[in-house]
Amino acid sequence: MTFPRGGATGVGSLPGADPIEAMRLVLGELPEFPHLPELPGRGAGADMIGRTAALLVDLAVDITPAGWRLVPRSGIDLRRAREFLARDLDALTDVADGWAGPLKLQAAGPWTLAASLERSRGDRAVVDAGARRDLAQSLTEGLAVHVADVAARVPGAQIVVQLDEPSMPAVLQGALPTASGFGRLAAVEESVAEQELAAVVAGSSVPVVLHCCAPRMPLALFRRAGAAAVSFDLGLVQDLDAVGESVDAGVHLLVGVVPGVDAALPAPKATASRVQAWWNELGFAADDLAGAVTLTPACGLAGATPGYARSAMTHLREAAKYLQPE
DSSP: OOOOTTOBOOOSBOSSSOHHHHHHHHHHHOTTSOBOOBOGGGOTTSSHHHHHHTTOSSOEEEEETTEEEEESSOOHHHHHHHHHHHHHHHHHHHHTTTOEEEEEEEEEOHHHHHHHOBOTTSSBGGGOHHHHHHHHHHHHHHHHHHHHHHHHHSTEEEEEEEEEOTTHHHHHHTOOBOTTSSSBOOOOOHHHHHHHHHHHHHTOSSOEEEEOOSTTOOHHHHHHTTOSEEEEETTTOOOHHHHHHHHHTTOEEEEEEEOSSOOOOOOHHHHHHHHHHHHHHHTOOGGGHHHHEEEEESSOSTTSOHHHHHHHHHHHHHHHHTTSOO
């Protein structure tokens, strides 16, 4: 797949609770590279982990006071998550009827999923290699079914899957708290994290975007894991060498340039100028920028007001136009 030149897209989440309205907003404001929006404001099951749990094959979860937990059989919490996903897919079918072009789907990546789910004994699944393996396999299978479902509903879609890995830096740094909250889980070796993430990426039949908007995003690891694109907050990525290596390797960049919560936005041209200056600092030709970069919010927009979310998407679309060579 070729990513749109000088395009803009969303990270995933939006405010609100109406999937029809959200899908119309995305297609209207980000027509070159829309995404299936997530609406976590609807409650448990519509959040990132609940949405991803709804995709899992032969694994079940439910909600505890501490968060999501793996359980032997599905119950009301997982049914609610699957109902939210079904409504979102029905909205996509209705609103995107006849649409053709790139379309991005989002789910939690295997490490963030394992870091967010507890086992029945109370510790996080991330500490158990067997549990991680089962989750990764289930996620890979579930994503394949999800992609096929969306492809059947929107035959003209060129589907891209984004795996959200906000917990990856904490996994690698040994910063995840234990179940008691009094300690920290041991750090996972980078080679192990890369190998297990690469297996999920390799299992996808469509291009995979690896996203992390947390500090110390492991950009080089994501590239080595086989990402077709990496997504990050421009203000948090300081390793220009890793960025340059990704560009040289043909990895597309989804660059977060506007806040995910309400803020005063500059003129779109000013945002484009910031990206152009950064690109120039990387040492690449100006004419290559539009083909290598897609603009996004710095993170999801679920915490923003509806008015700001719309303005942010409009801003991104307009700023992206200035990245095109004259």
